[in-house]
Amino acid sequence: MPVVSGLRDGPLGAVVDRVRGALWPIPFIGIVIAVGLGVLLPTVDGWLAWGDHPLTFAFGGGPAAARDLLNAIAGSLISVTGLVFSLTVLALQLSSSQYSPRLLQTFVTDRVVQLTLAQLVLTFVYALTVLRTVRTADATVGESAFVPRLSISVAYLLTLGSVVALVLFIGHLASVLRVETMLRDVHDESTTTIATELGSSSDHDQGGAGGSGPARGREVLLTARSSGFLVGIDARAAAAAAAEARVVVELGVRMGDSVVEGTPVARARLEPGADLDVDALADRLDESLQLHFERSASRDVAYGLRKVVDIALRALSPGINDPTTAVHALSHASAILGKLAVHPADGRAHRDEDGNVRVVVPPWTLPALLQLTMEEPLHFAEGQPAVLRRLAGLLQEFAWQARGRDVDDQVLGYADAVAASARSSTQVPESETRAWRERVAQALAGEWPAAGR
Incomplete structure (x- = not known):
């Protein structure tokens, strides 16, 4: 039965893995949310027409007080954000020099770090966005003063949340810099990868079980077109290219191994009677191999x-x-x-649409x-x-x-x-x-x- 590659095997899966391993996505989402709220809530304030009797929970000051409060929030939050970035960089330096440079990947994907930065930049951008809507009577022509009371009240609540986030971040930082915490995080990360890659064979075959490839014929070496660490493979594209060329491609590198441009990266085993364009197959294989300048924990057990x-x-x-x-x-x-010892060490075989083994990744x-x-x-x-x-x-x-x-x-x-x-x-x-x-x-x-x- 044909095996269809999952999301993790395609180029979109590679993009998802890169995004998950970066520090900026969640703070960037926070900025987008802040701009949206900063535009939407003042509009809601205009519809509500508070007048001189705002609700008890809403901001009750005038335009000058509103500007002062939003200026104070924006000014203090950008300073606190700079402090958090400084502490993050310090933590990265300490973990790199004291333990291992490869732990930086684990730290920057820490959700507490990402959410803290998102909370701070969200509050800062929101305060600036709302500030632009506050109007004083003497600064307008033909319009009355406007104070977005609900929006300013939300800015105050976001500021309180930022203070709480800062306190929690400092406590979390003291914990995450302990080597026991880092070891636990790496252990959990590795356990997740092993369970994902070796715990199920729903998307791939282990060792080519359940079918076989074409009869063994002439073998040709395929050289790499670029350099880097193998962090993934677009199995569907690689299997399609191998099927079109009537070969079985046996990679010579494992997940996490280094690939050097110009050196053999795979061996193509031809079906009897197949006429192979070696350069064309090598180019298509290179397109399907996902190489990066550093190893990734997402697929590398x-x-x-x-x-x-x-x-x-x-x-x-x-x-x-x-x-x-x-x-x-x-x-x-x-x-x-021990977890790796209880899983089979056979190679992972990817099949084409007809169910034939076309690409084998060594284990x-x-x-x-x-x-x-x-x-x-x-x-x-x-x-x-x-x-x-x-x-x-x-x-x-x-x-x-x-x-x-x-x-x-x-x-x-x-x-x-x-x-x-x-x-x-x-x-x-x-x-x-x-x-x-x-x-x-x-x-x-x-x-x-x-x-x-």
């Missing part, structure tokens, strides 16, 4: 793991030397790796994910007993969840390396390091030792 490992590495650097943070980061890495395999998690932390954990113990625990946890997935030798090899590093660089007893490997082997065999053993 390994990116969250990369961020958490980066935090652990930064904590183990001589300039910071914070093994406790490294231990916490490795705990999150173990949890993310992040368990050996590659385990290497990403262990390789660098193991190198920098030398001389850190607590970190080495956590690495041994991570291997035991992973071994339990990855049983029967053909990674036993790799897991035991890392267990031996962790034990050897502990023996050579710390005073951890040899009996304890032997126990680390034994527990990993037991986990691979489906056994879990009782506490204290």
Whole structure:
């Protein structure tokens, strides 16, 4: 049965992912709402014709008082907005230098930050828009003074909301700068991506199950026309191009991998008798590949793991030397790796309208994910007993969840390396390091030792 690509696979999906990863969309929406309210509410005020007896909740001053109040609101709000932007930039600098530059993506998509900025700019723009409608008697010719009482009352309420938003933002900022909060946010982000990409096969086939492609024929390499990180693919367009050329395109890069212009990015397997225009197919494939200057967490299941490992590495650097943070980061890495271990590691196959496999995207395999998690932390954990113990625990946890997935030798090899590093660089007893490997082997065999053993 034909498989229709979802919104996430097309160019519109790429635009949505870019917008979600930016800081400006919600504040921009706030500006649009502010202009709309600033034009609409004064018109409503004109229809109401308050006269000298406004309702108790409405502004009761004259034109001069109205102008003074709106000027005060606009002047104070632009100053507060500048303060919030300064605090945001400071938070970005701290998170980049202290933890990892890749955490900036997570921070700028924080809804509290975006909504606070939206509230402040909305109030500022609204006050300016309403200010233009206030008329004094001596400033008009043939018209009476006009004070949009309801509009000014709304401006006052928006200002109160901005003060509350500022207080909440400062409290949130103090929380979000804690490394535990950042680790939690990355963990949640990664869990969402794994559930979206690997938790359902409604839009794609895993490993080409449920059908097969054309018979294997001559193979041709397709080179990349541009450079960047692979953050998505327009599967419908790629499958259509492959079907028209009568080939199966097997990508040579995974989601999140770097693509370099002029180097092979895919392999086209031709049907018998097919006459392929290599350059034309390479151009169409390039149009369907969504490349960006940085990785994105929306489709890349390994990116969250990369961020958490980066935090652990930064904590183990001589300039910071914070093994406790490294231990916490490795705990999150173990949890993310465990989620990836229970999902199949087969390639993702996209089909054409006739149900034939036309594009295959290689997966992040368990050996590659385990290497990403262990390789660098193991190198920098030398001389850190607590970190080495956590690495041994991570291997035991992973071994339990990855049983029967053909990674036993790799897991035991890392267990031996962790034990050897502990023996050579710390005073951890040899009996304890032997126990680390034994527990990993037991986990691979489906056994879990009782506490204290």
